[in-house]
Amino acid sequence: MSQRTTPPPAPPTAGQQPPADTPLGNGLRQRHLSMIALGGVIGAGLFVGSGAGVAAAGPAIVVAYAVSGLLVMLVMRMLGEMSAANPASGSFSVHAERAIGPWAGFTAGWMFWTLLCVGVAIEAIGAAHIMTGWFPGTPSWAWVLAFMALFCGANLAAVAGFGEFEFWFAALKIGAIALFLGLGVLAVLGLLPGTSSPGTANLLPEGGFLPGGVDGLLVGVLASVVAYGGLETVTIAAAESDDPVRGVAKAVRTTMWRIAVVYVGSMLVVVTLLPWDDPKVTEQGPYAATLDHLGIPAAGEVMNAVVLVALLSAMNANIYGSSRMAYSLVSRGQGPRALGKVSGGVPRRAVLASCGFGFTTVLLSYWYPDTLFAWLLNMVGGVILVVWGFTAVSQLVLRRRTEREDPARLAVRMWCFPYLTWAALAGVAGVLVLMAWNPDTRVQVAFTGGLAVFLAATGFLMQRRRTSRG
Numbered sequence: 001m002s003q004r005t006t007p008p009p010a011p012p013t014a015g016q017q018p019p020a021d022t023p024l025g026n027g028l029r030q031r032h033l034s035m036i037a038l039g040g041v042i043g044a045g046l047f048v049g050s051g052a053g054v055a056a057a058g059p060a061i062v063v064a065y066a067v068s069g070l071l072v073m074l075v076m077r078m079l080g081e082m083s084a085a086n087p088a089s090g091s092f093s094v095h096a097e098r099a100i101g102p103w104a105g106f107t108a109g110w111m112f113w114t115l116l117c118v119g120v121a122i123e124a125i126g127a128a129h130i131m132t133g134w135f136p137g138t139p140s141w142a143w144v145l146a147f148m149a150l151f152c153g154a155n156l157a158a159v160a161g162f163g164e165f166e167f168w169f170a171a172l173k174i175g176a177i178a179l180f181l182g183l184g185v186l187a188v189l190g191l192l193p194g195t196s197s198p199g200t201a202n203l204l205p206e207g208g209f210l211p212g213g214v215d216g217l218l219v220g221v222l223a224s225v226v227a228y229g230g231l232e233t234v235t236i237a238a239a240e241s242d243d244p245v246r247g248v249a250k251a252v253r254t255t256m257w258r259i260a261v262v263y264v265g266s267m268l269v270v271v272t273l274l275p276w277d278d279p280k281v282t283e284q285g286p287y288a289a290t291l292d293h294l295g296i297p298a299a300g301e302v303m304n305a306v307v308l309v310a311l312l313s314a315m316n317a318n319i320y321g322s323s324r325m326a327y328s329l330v331s332r333g334q335g336p337r338a339l340g341k342v343s344g345g346v347p348r349r350a351v352l353a354s355c356g357f358g359f360t361t362v363l364l365s366y367w368y369p370d371t372l373f374a375w376l377l378n379m380v381g382g383v384i385l386v387v388w389g390f391t392a393v394s395q396l397v398l399r400r401r402t403e404r405e406d407p408a409r410l411a412v413r414m415w416c417f418p419y420l421t422w423a424a425l426a427g428v429a430g431v432l433v434l435m436a437w438n439p440d441t442r443v444q445v446a447f448t449g450g451l452a453v454f455l456a457a458t459g460f461l462m463q464r465r466r467t468s469r470g
Helices: 030-039 044-085 092-099 102-134 140-156 159-188 213-227 233-240 244-253 255-273 286-293 299-331 348-367 372-379 383-405 419-437 442-469
Strands: none
Touching: 030 159, 030 233, 030 244, 044 092, 044 213, 044 233, 044 244, 044 255, 044 286, 044 299, 044 383, 044 419, 092 102, 092 299, 092 383, 102 140, 102 299, 102 348, 102 372, 102 383, 102 442, 140 159, 140 299, 140 348, 159 255, 159 286, 159 299, 213 383, 213 419, 233 244, 233 299, 255 286, 286 299, 299 348, 348 372, 372 442, 383 419, 383 442, 419 442
16 A cells, blocks of 8 residues: 655745644654653764863863853753744744744754754764774775665654664663763762772862863863754654653753753763873863773773764764754745655655765765865854754744743743843854854854855745745
């Protein structure tokens, strides 16, 4: 029996709310959402990328992660409020369209889609690098192709397939971080055999708690903001769960302790046990360097395995998130209608398009590593901050609208509204200013700004054309 194919609904006319993306399946269960939310905060950026932040900020990296973590908590609370009130696979893109206008939803959605597809390429290349280290002589492209085929297939199947992959990936990552924290705390207390408590010797070294000065702290803040990427996936996935309101509410409410324990807690363990200027922190990554310091056998290979899981998990989640974002945009008349067909509850053409763009980006990394691929990396460098900005503005508008029209839908409420929303918006603007001020990230702001202006202009022209026709 052939599967039913559902075309996307007709584009909304000006002033109308976008249609709900009801043709998608609802195969995600609460256990899937819980683990996606937990695993989403544990990625390769934390295991490896945090080393650059430690090297720049020293022990103050704990403060950097706490400050940026506070910003992320505010953004997730706002996103949770809107997603619980109006679950949609387009998440913040749908909220931006409802609050600001179709051009805003178009801009935020396609910027995020580009970010996820480029992310797939970065993760595939990183995973292939680990595999060629384990299996010398094997071609890197073969591993990339194998991983792309595996996760493309998983996302073409029912959404429960994506959920199961992420459930077990998240379980492995959570187990690894829990083991690391357990060993680290024992070592800090001097209770781990063969170790003695370092006290505050590494937290207050020569040069003090902030050896890199304010500049080093700023680099640490920027590094930590990048590492927090991935939390938004749970609000996209909630639209395909059996109880989206309860699912997203529970996931968002646990964000605070997840950030505090996983990020801030693990950074505190690292800088307490290791000198911040130990070269192994950047060469091996702070987690592998810490395990090696504790005398854990084969620490490097253990962390390679954990990083591989994190990379594959991110690939899977990015293919899923990009395909749902593309489907949501198309269903609202903001993309090629051919990508909007749904079969068996899955937007398979959107999955294939997202995988195709991701794989093309992988090829660009091999053919033009210093030109086109570098251009793409710079172009998406500040996208997440633009998305957070749209989220804050949207929540300011939609909160008041929902309070007037249907306050019962506010299952999750932003704290101290509207003051903390304005504080979050100021924080996003502040980080963008820091990026523009820092020579190492200034080009990313320029490229990301160019992409945002191009998409906003395109979206505005589409909106005007639709209004004139309507």
